[in-house]
Amino acid sequence: MSTLPTAHSVRTTPEGFLWEPSERWVRGVKGEVTVVDSRHPLLVWEPGLPVPQYAFPREEVREDLLRPAAHPPTGAHAGSRIFYDLDTGGEPLRNAAWTYPGRDLAGYITFAWFQHRDPGLDHWYEEEEEIFVHPRDPHKRVDALPSRRHVVVEIDGTVAADTRRPVLLFETGLPTRFYIPREDVRLDLFEPTDHSSRCPYKGIAEYWSWRGGADVPSNVLWSYPDPLPAVGTVRGLLAFYNEAVDITVDGEHRKRPVTLFTWALFSGTEASRPRAGSSPGPL
The missing domain is CATH 2.170.150.40 (Domain of unknown function (DUF427))
Structure with missing residues (x-):
């Protein structure tokens, strides 16, 4: 028809x-x-x-x-x-x-x-x-859903986060992001930075960098302290770039995705860092 x-x-x-x-x-x-x-x-x-x-x-x-x-x-x-x-x-x-x-x-x-x-x-x-950044695309969705999945994040063999109460953020065209309560993240392993980014779907993000050595890009961890209402469930939670850390979900190791953020993360140049697009985390 x-x-x-x-x-x-x-x-x-x-x-x-x-x-x-x-x-x-x-x-x-x-x-x-x-x-x-x-x-x-x-x-x-x-x-x-x-x-x-x-x-x-x-x-x-x-x-x-x-x-x-x-x-x-x-x-x-x-x-x-x-x-x-x-x-x-x-x-x-x-x-x-x-x-x-x-x-x-x-x-x-x-x-x-x-x-x-x-x-x-x-x-x-x-x-x-x-x-911020660009108009929101009406043909894309951003859904933040509370979950009981068991999510473990490792960096260079060290467990940086372990939770059974994440919020999963599904955004069209991007890998699932796992937002984790602060109590379940080893924030002592990170240091806050002055970097920030804006996302038209989520708001303004603040960042942390890994304190240890290893080939870990800066600003690998972020949070939205005051997110836009549509994704209010991620308020104050912390998320990692899947592209740069090892994530295991319910015992299944997730391959690191290759996205528009991969080159920007590992290039180490401020000009190439994502600014929300689509967003990441943040674009």
Whole structure:
């Protein structure tokens, strides 16, 4: 039986972009200035980009604050777009906004948000909740479920955590993360760091590094002290990067997964560390 398209069907442009309407009220703020106030945004997936971005009708954007970009970027993807600098007083934000090519997305403007070198707006909100890094993908799920599984985490042969009361976090496209009560983690084996990351699904994470030797990447352990409401059950619990430790679940050793975080973890460079994407832990 055929299915008629709905108002929320994902559509494809001739240029290869995917898009669909969103009913969320989205606002973007720079300093004290609300630059975007939109009740009719689109979610747009660019070719080669794993997460969506918002595009906003021009009438819901402060176009009076946009100027033609003084130094627009170049390259295959940039050449078909019109870029704008944002001027809210003070130093303009370079290439803060742009248009997408083609007829389908004409009349919409998007703003720098995910993995852009130049700074963007200070805060983004969906309804009354602040979100970070990138818009949440409505086609992905993040479920945090309390469990009675027996989870043991070892680092270089040392048991770092042992629990029978984890919260399992299932996130589309990522390995299961095991969030463990602090009482069941050997926190004396770790030291807190000043690293933090933001995840659009979970919030702001704080980190710890392994005190011992061995080839263990920094910031291997994290926690969300004040998670977003949808994953409130992980509040204050601790999780390890499966990519860098040995995890046994109900007596079965789990192979270390290879994910988008693997290279970043072991490269040892701050610029390459995950910033929530998808998220990890944290992207």
